[in-house]
Amino acid sequence: MMLSMVKALNDGMRRALESDRRVLLIGEDIGRLGGVFRTTDGLQKDFGEDRVVDSPLGEAGIVGSAIGLAMRGYRPVCEIQFDGFVYPAVNQIITQLAKIRHRSAGAVCLPVVIRIPFGGGIGSIEHHSESPETYFAHTAGLKVVTCSTPQDAHTMIRQAIASDDPTIFLEPKRRYWAKGDVTDAPDLALDKARIVRSGNDITFIAYGPTVDTTLQAAEAAEAQGHSVEVIDLRSLSPVDTETVVDSVRRTGRALVIHEASLSHGMGAEITARIQHEAFYFLEAPVLRITGYDTPYPPSRLEHDWLPNVERILSATDRSFRY
Amino acid sequence: MMLSMVKALNDGMRRALESDRRVLLIGEDIGRLGGVFRTTDGLQKDFGEDRVVDSPLGEAGIVGSAIGLAMRGYRPVCEIQFDGFVYPAVNQIITQLAKIRHRSAGAVCLPVVIRIPFGGGIGSIEHHSESPETYFAHTAGLKVVTCSTPQDAHTMIRQAIASDDPTIFLEPKRRYWAKGDVTDAPDLALDKARIVRSGNDITFIAYGPTVDTTLQAAEAAEAQGHSVEVIDLRSLSPVDTETVVDSVRRTGRALVIHEASLSHGMGAEITARIQHEAFYFLEAPVLRITGYDTPYPPSRLEHDWLPNVERILSATDRSFRY
């Protein structure tokens, strides 16, 4: 069936709610309103206020109570309304959620999912367009994943809910409304990257919101005579290093494309791994096309500030000039 | 004069308090107790309770009120008691402190320093040995610095307080008690790295708590016939890329050594920059000797878990095998 990512997520959560009574959703405005993006539309009506919980306005409370619910055997799926509002929950995420399984030597299992609409490109105001993935990917004990298509959204949200590890589930909000075909069979484990386009000359590595832009850039580069391989990372922690490195060993060139700021963005870690594992294969340094080391700009500037096709092409040229 | 780092910091803050009435200190237990590490010992007695403020037990309150104080023209120096307790303040740090100058187009200046004793090696319990630098270095609008000697502690704390930018000031707690000579003249800007040992064959890059270990390893490597250059980064954001790259262009090999977890640690960013700026000069991939991607271990295991001389030497061998 053709679904938008919002609908795919909605359907994925619906199935999780149906198949396991321990699954519950908790967040601000997710019930009656169905979430500001309508991702949870209709779920409170069908599963009740106890399973789709409209919470008080407090992110520490959302994550902290999800931890307690998980300790009692539940599988809570939290929604943080926007990327920029996750920070009040960071103490619970970093010092508690990520560490309690370890602290308890495995006795306490915390299958908590934290859904966060993330990234820019929708013309929004401050705090509504951020890319906080580094903060979580740097935190041992968390899984961090993101989807770029309705199909992956549908599959991955269910895999995340089924996972016994706490998982930060990043939803690229500017891809929420694009439709795609969704079938039911999971074709890939949650922690695997996907080669979304094969090629021989250069590897483009992207995830979430930049995958589509990157694919467009790959088309354009192909027109200029470069055979481009595109990898959708999907899992940001752990990273499927093998898929990435195998590709770059073949192509000898790599670009990493993300919206988060350059310094300490995912690109840094991916680059460090590539240069380590594919040292003798690299024809050019790994290049990073990313948001800049500034706060996210006012929306009138976001198009230029975000990685776009032109910047990716220009970096491709630079790579081939080595 | 010979001072421990604790004393050097104390004296640095004392001078700042003396020379500018707008400087004030705020934190848990910093007044009567003088801080759990005695870094602020005697300062409340000499400058009064209004300028050395024993705060309620709330880190968001400490940083949030420091922001307000700065808006009123003060220059607050916050103390977070231990690295692992900074997270309740992360919302104020990331969404407010780092961004208000920018948001106000420069109208509001926030000369706030946040001192955090960080890193392990003192046999402490959970949350008392962490290395949160990535979270801050990835956040545009913050400066992040750390010192490795009493001299730098003395100079850098004063420079940080004098800086008009919000600064995360990381104090390597396991170096608190080692003494060193302290003179009064600042010899280096706050954002500059320091070559603490010159060499030709390989560059070791460290900061804060690992500088001493790294110097020991450099000695040992020298004994094995390698001429090692050691760089103390000092500033983690911005990074003095030039000093690092110049060195690696000369030596062709580099190791980055830090306590923070491997993935998305400072090593990733430094590596990404080196492979970009010194691509044709590298004889081997940049190697990272770091904490592992796990929570900080119980203290009985910390010696092995932390980067130590042996691991640095072993990585040095690996580098030369390329």
Next chain:
Amino acid sequence: MAEVQTTEGNEPLHQLLTPDGTAELDGTLSLDLTTVDVRALYRDLVLTRRLDSEAIALQRQGELGLWPSLLGQEAAQVGAAHALLDQDMVFPTYREHGVACCRGVDPISLLGLFRGTTLGGWDPYDRNFNLYTLVIGAQTLHAVGYAMGVVRDDAVGSGDADRDTAVLAFLGDGALSEGETNEAFIWAATQQLPVVFFCQNNQWAISAPYSTQSRIPAARRAAGFGFPGIRVDGNDVLACLAATRDALRRARSGGGPTLIEALTYRVNAHTTADDASRYRSAAETEEWTGRDPLTRMHTFLSTEGLADPDFFSDVDKQSDALAERLRTGCRALAEPGTTLPFEHTYADMPAELRHQMREHHDFVASMERSEASQ
């Protein structure tokens, strides 16, 4: 003064002006009308509403990306704002357009944030009105810190009316649930800071009714921290003025903090992007529209003979002029320059960032050239 019992609990609701426009000025809460420019209050109510409706129109026309409407909350904002002295500092949320106007912030500058041309829009020190804060609750701690500075400047309890300073922090009912807000209450209470927390309980936090946040009236929260709380009719501009004036005075004189709950109603949806019909009944909204704060003041001024038709038509003219200014001014707001994201990120721009800025600038310029040449 009438103390009205409400369904939400037996907290008295202080009122000076009843919904039918009758003033009852003496009670626990009182107001000496000779100290109040009631016509200015009315004018600001009208201008505030007009600013709001113009902004909504501009949003519909695509000139703004979003607008958080204050419709229904004019009295709370104008009343509170009129209690301020110049030296007082204000910490708003994102909905205090009325306070901004009363404070003298150019209303056009309020639009930039929602037009996407800026993250701020005005200099907070110009009118002692801080920038909007979008992260719920965060500004309450800034207010506390600022008040700590005021104390250290000996600008509290000095008896010098030009010197003594208070801080007025706005927050919503939803903000009562954030940990940071409660920390602000603790800091204010233990240090007896000159800060007044003005909570517009508009009964909704997006789709969450007040009952999601609390079982008892907001004003009572303060008692749990050891400082006074008071509940006023937020649609009664005189009560809001009187309560805020009392609280600010106490704050300036060293009497410590107050929490004011102004019980009002968010008549429009949360923002222009929200659809309130999904979570509340039209009947509820209608009921509150019936308690309109402007009508009440209009009746009062007319019946008491405090204003004549000329005054009202003059206000209407000012309102039209404001609307015209906003329409022109909004479209004329300067487009941000390419390098804006880099500027002011630091006091000293790091070399690395300067490099990124140059690269970005050159890249955008080259794009524009190549577009131009096509």
Next chain:
Amino acid sequence: MAEVQTTEGNEPLHQLLTPDGTAELDGTLSLDLTTVDVRALYRDLVLTRRLDSEAIALQRQGELGLWPSLLGQEAAQVGAAHALLDQDMVFPTYREHGVACCRGVDPISLLGLFRGTTLGGWDPYDRNFNLYTLVIGAQTLHAVGYAMGVVRDDAVGSGDADRDTAVLAFLGDGALSEGETNEAFIWAATQQLPVVFFCQNNQWAISAPYSTQSRIPAARRAAGFGFPGIRVDGNDVLACLAATRDALRRARSGGGPTLIEALTYRVNAHTTADDASRYRSAAETEEWTGRDPLTRMHTFLSTEGLADPDFFSDVDKQSDALAERLRTGCRALAEPGTTLPFEHTYADMPAELRHQMREHHDFVASMERSEASQ
């Protein structure tokens, strides 16, 4: 029951057992002694204190890195713990050694955290006693979430005594200032959750006296959120038991949360690493040592003829045995294996981490080999 006025405010301080050992059991707070095993209470007070003093000794001998002493707080902890049913869940801070013992957690396992052999030490589900939480306030939200689960399991108000469940969350006076604690109060209040917050107001948060956190008694905080708070003499084991029992019962039956403030005193320094002489007077400490919770109970049992010398000497023997067990058990605690940091970090260990673990394991092994061969 005596209501004692304290200097900190006019909040009644509930007491059932006066400092001189006289019981006054009927009042607002009451206790039916036939439902209480008073000798078990006394025994647990003694064993708790012994555990504490042995741990301090072990720390002095270098066997523990640190120990947070509970000296003076035995009655608060033992009283609260004796009110629990098996199915209730406890969320401690890092100082609830007494609660742990009463709950049946092996006291030796409490030592590992402070010896540096583990980050935890026991299975929270074994005795429904969660791991210690070192981040101030964080556990209060876990308690709230757990209580939400209890409600969803229909384990509240069912009338089935074996099924109905409450949650007991411990916190210190300092923890009252963390935003998260206050969020926990909000969540508990709005959802009427079966959770009891037991605040040991030992009057110090490291070097910060209670006045740093609040101007009014802690028990009053609850009213600001709309649920009951009660202040008891924390050195009176009967009052602590009675208040906690009442609160837990109300929670289990669906009556919602309670905040109990047990006013007591941290007789020792914050931990063995702290030097209390820097911030408080010996006189203050001495005064509180005079209100010793054990003496009080000893007198009561003796005077009322509820225990004879044999009982007391038997308790002493149990205490000596415990001390012996601790001394041996502490030294026998298993050293953590090299790979422990990697284990249980994830349910499924990622390939990359497995790789790191292997590298680390091999490296440590090679170091050991090379050391052995030297």
